[in-house]
Amino acid sequence: MKRILFASSEAVPFIKTGGLADVVGALPKCFDKSAYDVRIIMPKYQCIPDRLKELMQYKTHFYMDFAGASRYVGVLEANYGGIIYWFIDNEEYFSGPKPYTEWHWDIQKFMFFDRAVLSALPLLDYRPDIIHCHDWQTGLIPVYLHDSFQGGDFFRGIKTVMTIHNLKFQGNDNSLVFQRLSGLSDYYMTYDKLLMGPDGNMLKGGLVYADAITTVSDSYAEEIKTEFYGEGLDGLMRARAHDLRGIVNGIDYDIYDPATDKDIAFNYTADNAPQKKLENKRALQKELGLGSGDNRFMLGIVSRLTDQKGFDLIAYVMDKLCQKDVQIVILGTGDQKHEDMFRWFAGRFPEKVSANIYYSEPMSHKIYASCDAFLMPSLFEPCGLSQLMSLRYGTLPIVRETGGLRDTVEPYNQFTDSGTGFSFTAYNAFDMYNTVLFAHSIYIDHRDAWNRMIGRAMNKDFSWQASAEKYREMYDWLIG
Numbered sequence: 001m002k003r004i005l006f007a008s009s010e011a012v013p014f015i016k017t018g019g020l021a022d023v024v025g026a027l028p029k030c031f032d033k034s035a036y037d038v039r040i041i042m043p044k045y046q047c048i049p050d051r052l053k054e055l056m057q058y059k060t061h062f063y064m065d066f067a068g069a070s071r072y073v074g075v076l077e078a079n080y081g082g083i084i085y086w087f088i089d090n091e092e093y094f095s096g097p098k099p100y101t102e103w104h105w106d107i108q109k110f111m112f113f114d115r116a117v118l119s120a121l122p123l124l125d126y127r128p129d130i131i132h133c134h135d136w137q138t139g140l141i142p143v144y145l146h147d148s149f150q151g152g153d154f155f156r157g158i159k160t161v162m163t164i165h166n167l168k169f170q171g172n173d174n175s176l177v178f179q180r181l182s183g184l185s186d187y188y189m190t191y192d193k194l195l196m197g198p199d200g201n202m203l204k205g206g207l208v209y210a211d212a213i214t215t216v217s218d219s220y221a222e223e224i225k226t227e228f229y230g231e232g233l234d235g236l237m238r239a240r241a242h243d244l245r246g247i248v249n250g251i252d253y254d255i256y257d258p259a260t261d262k263d264i265a266f267n268y269t270a271d272n273a274p275q276k277k278l279e280n281k282r283a284l285q286k287e288l289g290l291g292s293g294d295n296r297f298m299l300g301i302v303s304r305l306t307d308q309k310g311f312d313l314i315a316y317v318m319d320k321l322c323q324k325d326v327q328i329v330i331l332g333t334g335d336q337k338h339e340d341m342f343r344w345f346a347g348r349f350p351e352k353v354s355a356n357i358y359y360s361e362p363m364s365h366k367i368y369a370s371c372d373a374f375l376m377p378s379l380f381e382p383c384g385l386s387q388l389m390s391l392r393y394g395t396l397p398i399v400r401e402t403g404g405l406r407d408t409v410e411p412y413n414q415f416t417d418s419g420t421g422f423s424f425t426a427y428n429a430f431d432m433y434n435t436v437l438f439a440h441s442i443y444i445d446h447r448d449a450w451n452r453m454i455g456r457a458m459n460k461d462f463s464w465q466a467s468a469e470k471y472r473e474m475y476d477w478l479i480g
Contacts, residue, residue: 002479004031005128006040007117009110009137013080014048014087015099018304019249019385020165023216024134026252028083030468036475039126041117043109044076044087046095055080056087060123066112067181073116075124086124088116106137107173107202108181114140115183118149127154129479132161136171139206140182143194146209147184159478162210164203166382167224167231168308171202196232207236212478213244214471216383217404221246229380247471248407249383250464256368256392258458263365270458273394274451277369284370290327291351297440298327300371300395302364302386305334305342305357310377310400315341316429322349326440329371331356331363368393373422373439377432381405387421388462394454397421398439400432408462412442417449420457 010016012025028038044056056076063070074089088094093109100106118141121127133141142160149155172178178200179189188194194205207213215221221244223229225237237244258276259269265283268276278294285292299321303309314321315338321328322345330342330353342355356363368374374390376399383404387397391408399405401423412419422439424431443450 001034002036002475003126003128003130004028004036004038004475005121005126005131006038006134007114007131007138007141008040008042008134009113010099011040011042011085014042014052014085015045017099019383020135022251022385023165023249026250026464027468027471029081030464031472033082036472039084039086039128041086041088041120043094043099043113044074044089045099046091047097047099052078059086060120061089062119062123064116064119066115066183067108071112073120075120086120088113088120090116104173104177107171107178110137110171110202111140111182114138115144117141118144118155122154128158130159130161130475132163133206133210134163135165136169136203136206138162139171139202139204141206142209142211143184143188143205147188159211160206160209161212161214161474161478162203162206164207164213164215164224164382167203167215167229167233168380170196170204170231170233172196172199174198175200204233204236207233207240211243212474213240214247214474215244216246217248217407218246219406220380220382220403223380223403245470245474247467247474248404248462249385249388250462250467251385251388251392253392253463256365256389258369258393261365261369263362264369265366266369268369268394270394270455273454273458277372277394277454280366280370281372284329284366285327287366288329288354288356289350290329290354293325295444296325296327297373297443298329298371299398299436300367300374300390301328301330301332301376302367302374302389303332303334303376305330305332305338307335308379309334310379310427310432311335311338311341313377313427313429313432314375317433318345320433321436322352324437324440326436327352327354328375329354329356329367331367332359333357364389368395371395372443373398373436375436376400376405377424377427378402378405379427384408391420391457391460391462394458396439396450396453396457398432398435399423400427401425412439412453414442414446414449417452418456419453420460421453 346355
């Protein structure tokens with residue numbers, strides 16, 4: 001029996017702010033339980049819904065020296081979907097209405113979490129073969145394992161995997177503060193280890209000391225070795241290229257299934273998708289107060305509204321798009337300038353633009369099921385999950401060819417009648433605009449080709465099984 005412990009700052013269904021939670025919650029379910037004992041450890045946030053807190057049972061507690069004080073560490077346990085979750089409890093660090101708060105405080109609380117994870121393991125009578133660390137919040141686990149947890153037999157030989165979900169976020173703080181809080185010696189505060197400029201860097205520590213590194217698509221694994229995408233760590237990525245691999249994310253096909261989805265107005269399969277998607281479109285037009293019309297080309301956007309996601313491109317051509325027979329449905333929150341931009345266009349073109357500046361899981365499913373195409377023109381995209389969801393629902397993605405978008409969306413070729421969506425290469429507003437117009441022309445003038453593309457998109461398999469097989473190969477390679 002191989003034991004794998006996932007360490008993460010979030011996991012569905014307990015807490016979610018982005019795709020990281022989907023990955024951590026879904027992947028462990030895909031392993032053969034007779035061969036792999038996969039568990040998850042994460043913080044016990046005060047903002048976890050009460051109905052989920054009721055599943056947790058007290059397991060143990062202890063006190064741990066951290067940042068100059070003796071601090072309480074509680075551990076609770078829950079079994080959800082056949083997976084054991086452990087929760088690190090400390091009210092000082094994990095209270096509040098959101099999992100992430102002020103940057104410097106977040107650095108301190110996840111340093112606490114990383115040390116607490118390792119300190120708790122002997123008391124839980126669980127010695128993992130591999131600790132699989134996700135993103136910067138868990139970056140010090142490989143470092144601490146290399147440092148102060150090497151004394152006894154319990155920790156010796158435990159391997160670590162560091163998965164980069166987004167290299168832009170690294171967990172850095174002033175080196176003097178960083179060193180004082182982390183408790184690490186001068187040995188670690190050098191440029192070949194944790195130091196980056198004037199700061200200590202949690203993610204860099206994990207990338208230096210982990211036994212293997214993964215990221216969430218093949219293309220992104222190559223991109224982060226370059227200066228443009230490497231966020232200052234491209235040299236380290238090139239140095240560790242032998243230990244770096246890209247494994248594309250998947251989605252939970254039980255949750256995202258248009259045949260059984262309770263959140264959408266009309267269920268459907270690949271066989272009857274064109275007609276049923278049209279009925280879903282009419283229902284969404286009515287619900288959101290958009291103009292009716294079966295031939296209106298409906299674009300969906302479900303996203304954080306940030307520059308990374310390409311919203312500066314959309315803002316540049318939004319007025320031109322609104323002059324066309326196009327409807328745009330937006331769901332998400334983010335930068336004020338983008339929120340205000342969409343609200344303004346929704347006020348000016350109420351029949352064409354619906355700006356839903358909040359997040360709702362049921363509304364996201366309605367958008368995936370109802371729209372004709374899904375717009376995702378990201379500046380960079382490590383993997384992306386929204387395009388996988390839109391493919392699953394037969395809503396054809398319009399994407400920029402970067403990272404996981406390039407790996408998962410096959411551009412339409414009208415001469416070979418192939419493809420599952422549309423793409424453009426340069427980060428340019430007019431290239432995006434022209435690609436939208438091209439998609440619109442296929443939708444209007446070549447509906448049979450469009451409908452065949454829907455079928456191909458829905459028959460693609462981006463469930464977790466293929467990805468889980470690649471993780472299994474890596475685990476087996478590490479453990480031997």
